[in-house]
Amino acid sequence: MDINLLYWKNEGKTFLSRLRLWFNILDPSSLLCSDAEIENAHSLIGSVERMVQDEKAGDAAWVLSLSSVHAGTGAILPAVFRPQAFLPISAPLVVASFLPHSGVKPALFWQFLLQSYSAGFNHANRNASSDKGIKTSLKQGLLIVGSVAYATCAGAIPQIVIQRLSMSSPAVQMFFRSVLPIPLSASLAYFNVVIVRSEESENGIQVFDSNGNSVGISQAAGAKAVRETALSRAALLGTTAAVPNLLIFLLQKARFLQRSPLLVAPIRHISTAIVLGLMIPVSFSLYPQLGTIKKEKLEKELETAAVSGELFYHRGL
Secondary structure (H helix, E strand, O other): OOHHHHHHHHHOOOHHHHHHHHHHHOOHHHHHOOHHHHHHHHHHOOOHHHHHHOHHHHHHHHHHHHHHEOOOOOOEOOHHHOHHHHHHHHHHHHHHHOOOOOOHHHHHHHHHHHHHHHHHHHHHOOOHHHOOOHHHHHHHHHHHHHHHHHHHHHHOHHHHHHHHOOOOOHHHHHHHHHHOHHHHHHHHHHHHHHHHOHHHHHHOEEEEOOOOOEEEEEHHHHHHHHHHHHHHHHHHHHHHHHHHHHHHHHHOOOHHHHHOHHHHHHHHHHHHHHHHHHHHHHHHHOOOOEEEEEHHHOOHHHHOOOOOOEEEEEOOO
């Protein structure tokens, strides 16, 4: 078990402790650190003696390692797919995808960018212990391309319906622009994770005993890891779509908006970015990075290894 996972096991037991950690980890300034600095931080946290000698440097090393090194493989993550890069990159894509576009092509364009980045982020932060060679990678690549294409078209459905069917009724337009995007965004976020990380459900992922020793591969643990991550991502995008629309609905009768209706768009865009920024650490904290699965839900050959009644697995992000 990688040392990052051991840290999550000890420090990420409750939602509030995980939330506190994620607020530290998501500092975008760490994106400026070089690979050499990241490798040095990862090696530093493995040295108890060095950690004791410089406690402050040790804390900084933990944050840098947790934010930049894959917790399952120990490899350095690509900069654009690190957790701290998620908000700066996804915020403009999410805001643009929620815009009331004048045509179908802009809607498809922004949906394509959003779904492509989401797929890349989900794949880079998956549990990689289920990888089984070139054939599996080719199959997974085709699934990712297909899921991005499908999600792009599905995400643009509100704009397509309004444009192609010439919907002019204010009530109908409000439904397709403000109501439908909420369940649609949550569903597509869930779908993206499930398809991109389907290898984990099919092939299984590594599970560990309480001492961090690998005891085998479990499909049940893989399915649970993917489901938890998909639910957290659905909560992230669904909430981000819902809160700004609810805010605008509540403010519509406010005098300042009636006098200056042009303020509606900036308020919607700014609130979308703010809600997304607040929900990212919350959604990342909903489930522990080092998940547990009960003995009864494991495959028969792994049940005997669950001495304490449960085994551990890396959930991914």
